[in-house]
Amino acid sequence: MSLDIVILAAGQGTRMRSALPKVLHPVAGQSMLGHVLDTARQLLPKGIHVVIGHGAEQVRARHAADDIAFVLQAEQLGTGHAVAQALPGLSAERVLILYGDVPLIQAETLKRLLDKVGPEQLALLTVELDDPTGYGRIIRDAAGRVTAIVEHKDASPEQRSIREGNTGILAVPAERLAGWLGRLSNDNAQGEYYLTDVIAMAVADGLTIETVQPDDPMEVQGANDRMQLAELERHYQLRAASRLMAQGVTLRDPARIDLRGEVTVGRDVLIDVNVILEGRVVIEDGVQIGPNCVIKDSTLRKGAIVKANSHLEGAELGEGADCGPFARLRPGAVLGRQAHVGNFVELKNAVLGEGAKAGHLSYLGDAEIGARSNIGAGTITCNYDGANKHRTIMGEDVFIGSNSALVAPVTLGAGATTGAGSTITQDVPAGSLAVGRARQRNIEGWQRPRKAEKKS
Numbered sequence: 001m002s003l004d005i006v007i008l009a010a011g012q013g014t015r016m017r018s019a020l021p022k023v024l025h026p027v028a029g030q031s032m033l034g035h036v037l038d039t040a041r042q043l044l045p046k047g048i049h050v051v052i053g054h055g056a057e058q059v060r061a062r063h064a065a066d067d068i069a070f071v072l073q074a075e076q077l078g079t080g081h082a083v084a085q086a087l088p089g090l091s092a093e094r095v096l097i098l099y100g101d102v103p104l105i106q107a108e109t110l111k112r113l114l115d116k117v118g119p120e121q122l123a124l125l126t127v128e129l130d131d132p133t134g135y136g137r138i139i140r141d142a143a144g145r146v147t148a149i150v151e152h153k154d155a156s157p158e159q160r161s162i163r164e165g166n167t168g169i170l171a172v173p174a175e176r177l178a179g180w181l182g183r184l185s186n187d188n189a190q191g192e193y194y195l196t197d198v199i200a201m202a203v204a205d206g207l208t209i210e211t212v213q214p215d216d217p218m219e220v221q222g223a224n225d226r227m228q229l230a231e232l233e234r235h236y237q238l239r240a241a242s243r244l245m246a247q248g249v250t251l252r253d254p255a256r257i258d259l260r261g262e263v264t265v266g267r268d269v270l271i272d273v274n275v276i277l278e279g280r281v282v283i284e285d286g287v288q289i290g291p292n293c294v295i296k297d298s299t300l301r302k303g304a305i306v307k308a309n310s311h312l313e314g315a316e317l318g319e320g321a322d323c324g325p326f327a328r329l330r331p332g333a334v335l336g337r338q339a340h341v342g343n344f345v346e347l348k349n350a351v352l353g354e355g356a357k358a359g360h361l362s363y364l365g366d367a368e369i370g371a372r373s374n375i376g377a378g379t380i381t382c383n384y385d386g387a388n389k390h391r392t393i394m395g396e397d398v399f400i401g402s403n404s405a406l407v408a409p410v411t412l413g414a415g416a417t418t419g420a421g422s423t424i425t426q427d428v429p430a431g432s433l434a435v436g437r438a439r440q441r442n443i444e445g446w447q448r449p450r451k452a453e454k455k456s
């Protein structure tokens with residue numbers, strides 16, 4: 001049976017106290033709505049319809065895609081009214097309702113829900129709550145069959161004692177939906193058109209109401225304020241951490257790693273505390289990551305080591321290569337096998353050949369450095385003339401003396417050496433020594449200036 005998914009995302013989110021529309025607030029580096037869209041796509045629906053209202057233009061701009069239809073709900077008159085706005089665009093046999101501010105819902109749970117919906121069945125996702133305050137309550141008859149949902153504000157004291165709450169997520173047979181929504185009234189405590197009123201209508205039409213529960217109650221938790229947003233974030237992160245551990249990663253502290261994207265991991269990987277992985281990160285077998293590292297869109301080959309406080313973006317470490325502590329690898333930084341980058345070294349668009357080393361305090365930008373070359377402390381590639389970027393090219397086994405400035409474009413042949421403190425402005429032929437600094441002059445018997453004596 002074909003499926004349309006309607007995602008409600010028009011609400012204001014007043015309690016976030018934010019200029020950003022609520023559904024754009026991030027969990028694990030991605031907007032809450034983005035998570036819901038990812039999950040919706042896993043169900044291979046015919047259409048995804050997002051109902052927007054508050055901050056509509058920002059939401060649309062962020063999530064515009066070919067497979068998404070945005071529907072404007074100009075005034076937020078209730079969840080039933082919101083779904084009604086999407087009706088003209090619906091064409092599938094089943095409709096699943098999701099919420100843009102309930103980001104942790106899992107495709108597996110929704111598949112179980114969709115298994116229960118049919119021409120004569122409506123499927124509701126419900127949850128048993130210790131404190132159901134604020135939730136719609138699931139009303140059942142003596143035989144345990146669902147007969148209605150009553151909103152908290154409309155509920156009698158007896159109904160309020162029911163702990164089975166409405167998650168808001170439901171799946172309905174599409175051909176019935178228009179009729180039900182057309183009959184909704186807003187004669188209730190909140191003066192809203194409640195989507196939940198379709199339950200009693202469905203029962204009156206002879207449908208049965210099936211219920212399904214999520215495996216984990218956090219799946220149906222929404223974020224109404226920043227505290228709840230933080231709870232969702234921590235829950236997501238703990239789940240991500242357990243997944244990594246199940247795949248063979250040792251985490252020094254599963255509560256102190258943050259995953260904001262997708263990571264693939266090998267076995268026997270070791271990750272110390274306070275590591276942030278962003279974007280697409282590939283970590284092969286035996287990699288070690290020290291504390292306080294940020295690693296974004298990078299690949300770490302077998303046995304590579306990232307030492308404490310390093311920051312990597314768009315970088316690649318070859319097998320057995322290492323960097324840090326305090327290394328900064330920017331986009332296009334590539335370390336060959338066994339290459340080494342030490343503390344306070346910045347690389348941008350720079351390739352270090354196999355076994356090459358830059359141990360301390362250097363900037364290497366737009367550079368190609370041959371195998372086994374050694375870059376002395378304080379070496380700077382002067383790659384920018386104020387208008388254009390230029391390349392520095394080094395052959396194999398080059399030795400750059402400490403505190404050298406390599407003024408690009410410049411090429412140093414294999415085995416070339418530069419004297420410490422040199423400013424290299426011309427190409428250096430293979431095998432030769434370049435010394436580009438003033439010759440030392442000693443002045444004998446030099447008297448240092450003296451301070452005038454103080455009069456007492």
Ligand code: UD1
Binds near residue numbers: 012081135166168
């Ligand atoms: C709703 C359910 C309640 C359920 C609870 C779970 C109804 C009437 N009630 O109540 O049974 O227990 O969720 O959290 O459905 N929205 C729109 N347009 C609107 C109104 C709401 O897009 O006109 C969106 C909101 O942005 C939000 C979601 O729908 O994402 C739920 O709306 P909200 O007003 O928070 O419903 P609740 O009162 O919590």
Ligand code: CA
Binds near residue numbers: 222
């Ligand atoms: Ca709500």
